[in-house]
Amino acid sequence: MFEAVNVSREIIGQGRNLLLCEDGSAPLSDMLAEYAGQAQCVYIDPPFMTGDSFTRRRRFGQAGWKTGRPAPEYPAYADQFDSREAYLAFLRELIGNAHQLLCRTGVLALHLDWRTSAYGRLICDEVFGEEFFLNEIIWSYESGGRAKKYFSRKHDTILLYARTKDYHFDLRRVPLERTEHRKNHMRRRVDEDGRAYSEIKTGGKVYRYYDDAPVYPGDVWTDISHLQQRDPERTGYATQKPVKLLDRILKPVVRDGDLVIDLCCGSGTAMEAAQALNCRYIGVDSCPEAILTTASRLESRDLLLECPCAMDDTRLEGMYTGEGGMMLLTGFSASHPSFPHTEQAMDTLEAWSAGHIVGDAFVVSESFRRTPRSPELPLFCLLPAGEGEPAISTVDAAGRRRVFRWVD
Ligand SMILES: C[S@@+](CC[C@H](N)C(=O)[O-])C[C@H]1O[C@@H](n2cnc3c(N)ncnc32)[C@H](O)[C@@H]1O
Numbered sequence: 001m002f003e004a005v006n007v008s009r010e011i012i013g014q015g016r017n018l019l020l021c022e023d024g025s026a027p028l029s030d031m032l033a034e035y036a037g038q039a040q041c042v043y044i045d046p047p048f049m050t051g052d053s054f055t056r057r058r059r060f061g062q063a064g065w066k067t068g069r070p071a072p073e074y075p076a077y078a079d080q081f082d083s084r085e086a087y088l089a090f091l092r093e094l095i096g097n098a099h100q101l102l103c104r105t106g107v108l109a110l111h112l113d114w115r116t117s118a119y120g121r122l123i124c125d126e127v128f129g130e131e132f133f134l135n136e137i138i139w140s141y142e143s144g145g146r147a148k149k150y151f152s153r154k155h156d157t158i159l160l161y162a163r164t165k166d167y168h169f170d171l172r173r174v175p176l177e178r179t180e181h182r183k184n185h186m187r188r189r190v191d192e193d194g195r196a197y198s199e200i201k202t203g204g205k206v207y208r209y210y211d212d213a214p215v216y217p218g219d220v221w222t223d224i225s226h227l228q229q230r231d232p233e234r235t236g237y238a239t240q241k242p243v244k245l246l247d248r249i250l251k252p253v254v255r256d257g258d259l260v261i262d263l264c265c266g267s268g269t270a271m272e273a274a275q276a277l278n279c280r281y282i283g284v285d286s287c288p289e290a291i292l293t294t295a296s297r298l299e300s301r302d303l304l305l306e307c308p309c310a311m312d313d314t315r316l317e318g319m320y321t322g323e324g325g326m327m328l329l330t331g332f333s334a335s336h337p338s339f340p341h342t343e344q345a346m347d348t349l350e351a352w353s354a355g356h357i358v359g360d361a362f363v364v365s366e367s368f369r370r371t372p373r374s375p376e377l378p379l380f381c382l383l384p385a386g387e388g389e390p391a392i393s394t395v396d397a398a399g400r401r402r403v404f405r406w407v408d
Helices: 061-067 084-101 117-128 243-252 269-276 290-300
Strands: 001-004 009-012 017-019 039-045 051-059 073-078 102-112 134-139 155-162 187-190 196-203 205-210 257-260 280-285 302-304 317-319 326-332 349-358 361-369 380-381 390-397 401-406
Touching: 001 317, 017 290, 039 084, 039 243, 073 290, 084 117, 084 280, 102 117, 117 134, 117 155, 243 269, 257 349, 269 280, 269 290, 280 290, 290 302, 317 390, 317 401, 326 349, 326 390, 349 401, 361 380, 361 390
Parallel strands: 009 361, 017 280, 017 302, 039 102, 039 257, 257 280
Antiparallel strands: 001 401, 009 302, 051 073, 102 155, 134 155, 187 196, 196 205, 317 326, 326 380, 349 361, 349 390, 390 401
16 A cells, blocks of 8 residues: 655665755755855846736646646745845845855846845945946836826846855856848948948947847847747746747757856756756746746756655555556545545546665656646656665645655
């Protein structure tokens, strides 16, 4: 039979990337402290002092994954602080942690909005030093709703600070597609080699812009839209940012194999962008839902995850046929007020992994999860022989993680 156990650590492959459910503003945990002075980029997109609570939408069971029908919402995180002072103390700790984690060539990207960017700038000046300020990027986007009594607030601010004067930044990694309309006021010419260019004379100097020369972004970005309601990139996690935005932020700053850390990783957008750029990553978030959303999104084969187990009366039923044999699931009894009545108890199961508990960690051999393409969850697998106790970890349709060990 399967017996519930409290194992918060899960390892896939060598576990070189980390997803940690912890407070990113607390003094660095033992695990994070090992990476002090090693991150090439720390990105932080913290709560913005909105006073709101945010949710994650989840699909339910085979039918929900197949049809994408409107999904129930589950609490994710509350952006609620007792006072402005409490918020500023939180922001200061996050920025201080980023400073400790960055390496000499590293860069902080702090993502804020109109409520918080002025404070963020002052705190960064204090912690990093004014001379290490690089940019105040304006990410301007269109999204629903228009103000009538003031101009609509349609931008976020991303502050870039270098850790030292030796920081790495390669703008050539983010060329833009050229747009012709910028050059309307310039003279059009062709040089002796037949290359077309636009020319303008100002202050006694002549500036020449070749049509085939790359153009790079300035500090106002209007070409990256917010995620649309039905965007395939959407995970259901509120406040998710587009991968294109994180790709633009990270690309000039990182090289292959560099370490990227996000101290408030949410749905894991920075982790996805880092993975695509061949970087190692550490995602930290105090909300388990964020850590599990990120893990399912990345499908990494090289991950260490720290995320609490729900310890309740949920039962897993099934069979293990013995060393090197088959794991078979026959029943799963998770309940939640939002779950519809269903004959298919397995509908409440969203993902599971088979593996072994070794020491204080669950070491994964095989993983399965529902996806829009394969909404049906396999219910058995061969578990290769391995050190430790055979076990299964599960994530249910309300986003709760549990681990069960096999007892003969
Ligand atoms: C704006 S969201 C981040 C969204 C993310 N950039 C994305 O693209 O999905 C802010 C995140 O900060 C997390 N958070 C709030 N307080 C935190 C803390 N003390 N430590 C770590 N994460 C925290 C929230 O759980 C939330 O996921």
